[in-house]
Amino acid sequence: MPTETTTPRQRFEALDEQTQARWLVPAEAEFCEHGFEKASLNRIIARAGESKGRTYHYFADKGALFCATLERRVRQCDFLDQVSEAASAPNATGYWLELGALCARLTKMLQGDDRLASLLRTLHRESAAQQSFAEPLAAIRGAIDDLLVAGQSIGAVRDDLPITLLTEVALNLIATVDRWFALNGSTLSEDAEAALSQRAFLLLMAPLLPSQFTEGISL
Amino acid sequence: MPTETTTPRQRFEALDEQTQARWLVPAEAEFCEHGFEKASLNRIIARAGESKGRTYHYFADKGALFCATLERRVRQCDFLDQVSEAASAPNATGYWLELGALCARLTKMLQGDDRLASLLRTLHRESAAQQSFAEPLAAIRGAIDDLLVAGQSIGAVRDDLPITLLTEVALNLIATVDRWFALNGSTLSEDAEAALSQRAFLLLMAPLLPSQFTEGISL
DNA sequence: ACAGAATTAGACCGGCGGTCTAATCACTGG
DNA sequence: CCAGTGATTAGACCGCCGGTCTAATTCTGT
Structure with a gap:
């Protein structure tokens, strides 16, 4: 009876800012450099020094990572x-x-x-x-x-x-x-x-x- | 001394219209259905009943096929x-x-x-x-x-x-x-x-x- | 201490656009 | 008629992609 208690998104937002930045900083660099489609999730993960499993634990997919990246920037203004x-x-x-x-x-x-x-x-x-x-x-x-x-x-x-x-x-x-x-x-x-x-x-x-x-x- | 005599494009344009249509018809269907990036060249080739080698003999890349497809339509009007x-x-x-x-x-x-x-x-x-x-x-x-x-x-x-x-x-x-x-x-x-x-x-x-x-x- | 849940690493998957090789074809000059 | 030569062709193969899965590990509550 897997009742889907938490979503990747909720888990990510519970992280402290510094840990979030481990993904968001390299993700921002990659998305700025290559746009969305041509950005490589594998490269982001590699630059972040994270593993695929952990990354997909906190982000549903590539789009969720882009969304989190942009949301952080937009929130600042x-x-x-x-x-x-x-x-x-x-x-x-x-x-x-x-x-x-x-x-x-x-x-x-x-x-x-x-x-x-x-x-x-x-x-x-x-x-x-x-x-x-x-x-x-x-x-x-x-x-x-x-x-x-x-x-x-x-x-x-x-x-x-x-x-x-x-x-x-x-x-x-x-x-x-x-x-x-x-x-x-x-x-x-x-x-x-x-x-x-x-x-x-x-x-x-x-x-x-x-x-x-x-x-x-x-x- | 490979002197690059003909381009894929030239070769394709030398084909008779019916042969051109072998690619252009399934390509148009695929591009209309999926857009450009998400269109699959492999699917187009399969639908056309052509081989990869022959396809790349007539088109430099996926973009060239899209270009040929759209050009034909635009030429009509x-x-x-x-x-x-x-x-x-x-x-x-x-x-x-x-x-x-x-x-x-x-x-x-x-x-x-x-x-x-x-x-x-x-x-x-x-x-x-x-x-x-x-x-x-x-x-x-x-x-x-x-x-x-x-x-x-x-x-x-x-x-x-x-x-x-x-x-x-x-x-x-x-x-x-x-x-x-x-x-x-x-x-x-x-x-x-x-x-x-x-x-x-x-x-x-x-x-x-x-x-x-x-x-x-x-x- | 230990069961059960949450977390994690990374092997693995099918599919992608594109390249390469080796076979075949078409055409030439002798 | 055929040898040889370059154009053509099929499809195996490549590296990489986004995403899944499993198995090991780490946490947590009792």
Whole structure:
């Protein structure tokens, strides 16, 4: 009568931080270097100096290890709280100013933390990684949903399209712009990059604005 | 003195269409069903009733087979030509009308051809697939570049951001919206989906429009 | 002290993408 | 007609992958 008392995940979280780091440090290095699919669990285990049996005792599979790695990094920045705060603006102008500031902070954070940036870009690029991180990802989507609904209530965000579509568009626009700067930023001076990055916020704003602003043309 | 006279690719293209299909038909099925990374070359070979040696004689690697599969499908529709044609509009209104029509046609095509849609979504989702398809992909990006430049010259497209960034944004917006409809379209009536799809074109248009249209708010 | 549960090491599994060898085929010049 | 030579072909083989299993060991409660 094996009643499945504890899960690998519960066992891992009961470990002290130092012991957790035995896996998480080499795992982060490997995932940053190779992404999710091409990262080798065997290499991580070898670098960690651990055995396969012990590793699978604490992690259900490779995805669980990736999830734990990314969760630790994400926990360090209070991203979700910042998103919630931005939702309290009283009018459209304030709303978009706050969102712009939030995006600027986010950009700065990613520039200052290569590891986190690398993990998040992997998350955006590889669907297997997204599946592993599904639960936290749903929370992020939920936070953006709330933010957009708040924006709608003060007329800052369009309400003629499904909110989940807007959320998807917002998330992917952020990721797309981030990736463009990650690939092309090195050809720019630091000042030029900052100015461009600020202006690129318009790319996120434009499709979310109520349609009256774009109806000047067509349709 | 092995002078590398022919490449696997050249050899494959010299084959008659029927023989090519021996690989391409089962390959397409496999890639549609499993995506790129999780597709098994061994399974494709088995389904094709071919041997490994012969297969690697005609394809450099798994990516080359994916590339050949997708290229055949893409060749069947004259996508690039359509993009070029749309660039000839004389003014902004006409430009966006043509682009809207182009997107509508593209949407219809993807709805009518599940295989092509599946392959293109795989291409968008998996970076390994993108690498295999790098050359055709560069041509597509080039065509969009040209289209946007044409739009700029008649004041239909903003010119305050790098063109490659706009191209990236446009490509990813199309893919994002397509994916949303692929996931959520089944919950909608056919009419509602068509109406929504048309309105969703605004999401693509908005960030590309000259900034004067969005400067009503902020900054 | 000792039974039973939790933990641990690492051999093992099927399958992967890709390489290699040895046999066969097709075509040439004599 | 056939010997010889390079292109073609089958499939055994390679290292590695993520994941499972077993058997030994270490803990824990009585």
